[in-house]
Amino acid sequence: MVSALQYLTRRSYPVIYSLSHPEASASLPPKFVFYIAMEVKPEGEAYFNKCFKEEYIPMIMKTSGWLRSRKFTLEEHILFRGCVEREVPVYKYLVDFSSDGYMETAEMKATSALWQNEVMKKVVGREMRHFEFLKAYKCPETMQM
Secondary structure, three states: OHHHOOOEEEEEOOEEEEEEOOOHHHHOOOOEEEEEEEEEOHHHHHHHHHHHHHHHHHHHHOOOOEEEEEEEEOOEEEEEEOOOOOOOOOEEEEEEEOOOOHHHOHHHHHHHHHHHHOHHHHEEEEEEEEEEOOOOOOOOOOOOO
């Protein structure tokens, strides 16, 4: 089956940072997830990580409905089959929210301004997505005999 694939890659991203609201466990899984993947210039990584930890996360935590923030860093990337990939993002972030509309809050707009004015000068590539949790599929109960 693998031989029929045109492209196959594997990436490993361990969690390097995680911060949760004290009452987040009652709201998990989250209803909304904001996903960000970034590739940063090597000379800008120290500044990028400093801003993330000292400015971005504290501001995000003030956003209504914030539950949890997690940061992942690329540990391993293997291209099994296919063409050479474009830049693979080193950093990935998942920010969980219990309510929609978080992108329109003053806090999120302030983080966007900070990142657009300073931090994005250090970024080579970026991808952002918004996900909404619609349905949980549960395992069927086993039949007892």
